[in-house]
Amino acid sequence: MNASTIKPRVAVHKFSSCDGCQLALLNLGEDLLTLAERVELVHFAEAGPLNPDTDVDIAFVEGSVSTPEDLERIQHIRAHSRMLIAIGACATSGGIQGLRNNADGAQWIAQIYSHPEAIASLQHSTPIARHVKVDFELWGCPVNSRQMLAVVNALLLGVAPRDNADKVCTECKRHGYPCVMVTRGIPCMGPVTRAGCGALCPGLGRDCYGCYGPAENANTDALAAQFAHLGLTPPAVAQRFQSINSQAPVFLAAAGKAQAIRDE
Ligand code: SF4
Ligand code: SF4
Ligand code: SF4
Numbered sequence: 447m448n449a450s451t452i453k454p455r456v457a458v459h460k461f462s463s464c465d466g467c468q469l470a471l472l473n474l475g476e477d478l479l480t481l482a483e484r485v486e487l488v489h490f491a492e493a494g495p496l497n498p499d500t501d502v503d504i505a506f507v508e509g510s511v512s513t514p515e516d517l518e519r520i521q522h523i524r525a526h527s528r529m530l531i532a533i534g535a536c537a538t539s540g541g542i543q544g545l546r547n548n549a550d551g552a553q554w555i556a557q558i559y560s561h562p563e564a565i566a567s568l569q570h571s572t573p574i575a576r577h578v579k580v581d582f583e584l585w586g587c588p589v590n591s592r593q594m595l596a597v598v599n600a601l602l603l604g605v606a607p608r609d610n611a612d613k614v615c616t617e618c619k620r621h622g623y624p625c626v627m628v629t630r631g632i633p634c635m636g637p638v639t640r641a642g643c644g645a646l647c648p649g650l651g652r653d654c655y656g657c658y659g660p661a662e663n664a665n666t667d668a669l670a671a672q673f674a675h676l677g678l679t680p681p682a683v684a685q686r687f688q689s690i691n692s693q694a695p696v697f698l699a700a701a702g703k704a705q706a707i708r709d710e
Contacts, residue, residue: 455486456488457527458471459506460508461509463536467589499522504601507574508534509534511577517577524578531584532573532580535587539690539693542587545692546570587658613638613640614643615637617644633653639657640661657691660695681705683707684700
């Protein structure tokens with residue numbers, strides 16, 4: 447085969463997750479068909495191809511590391527992938543399942559399952575980058591299809607994908623959406639949350655709850671003060687940071703500060 451006709455080999459792997467970020471890839475629709483002409487999709491269980499152990503050029507990884515099996519498998523995938531892209535809040539911050547990191551997970555399992563010994567679960571749910579080198583992180587719960595396509599296109603062109611770590615507020619302004627915090631006094635996480643969704647929630651007249659994780663230079667102290675000014679109690683302020691990306695260090699610290707005020 448002529449070298450110019452060799453297509454990059456791509457795999458999509460699932461760890462501890464809900465599959466929603468893989469759906470973002472499937473939701474590309476016609477673009478996915480076009481993409482399939484430019485890459486060789488060698489492993490994507492949700493779409494059909496199964497070959498999890500093969501060498502690939504690009505591995506997309508959805509989900510957090512939260513079981514002993516995850517721990518082993520991520521090392522194997524890293525060793526067999528030229529580029530590894532973590533997609534979604536689970537893979538970049540530990541996800542909603544990371545809420546158990548501050549609790550007694552074993553106690554929860556004992557309360558829920560009749561045979562807790564059958565559950566193999568680590569005490570903590572952790573992001574992929576905690577365990578192996580990650581070449582690029584795409585945040586969001588879920589990531590959106592447009593972002594996925596942009597990343598794949600950049601990689602196929604051999605350039606670094608664009609990392610938009612600006613705040614949701616910038617997208618809100620760009621779209622001309624009225625600010626729900628200023629006009630209606632609704633506490634909104636947009637000032638500290640990473641852009642990428644197109645300010646989806648404010649565009650529908652509701653607050654951002656931070657699903658894209660922390661933006662760069664996120665001033666969580668100022669936002670926590672604003673939340674308090676709007677009438678939120680310290681536990682309620684902490685809760686705003688303890689959502690889908692609760693284990694992202696910036697949000698974890700902000701929640702800790704609010705809890706410390708409550709405990710004073
Ligand atoms: S980031 Fe959200 S949508 Fe994506 S796999 Fe995790 S829970 Fe599902
Ligand atoms: S609605 Fe939220 S995201 Fe939009 S400008 Fe106001 S604070 Fe920022
Ligand atoms: S506005 Fe906030 S919560 Fe809504 S999709 Fe965007 S980042 Fe997620």
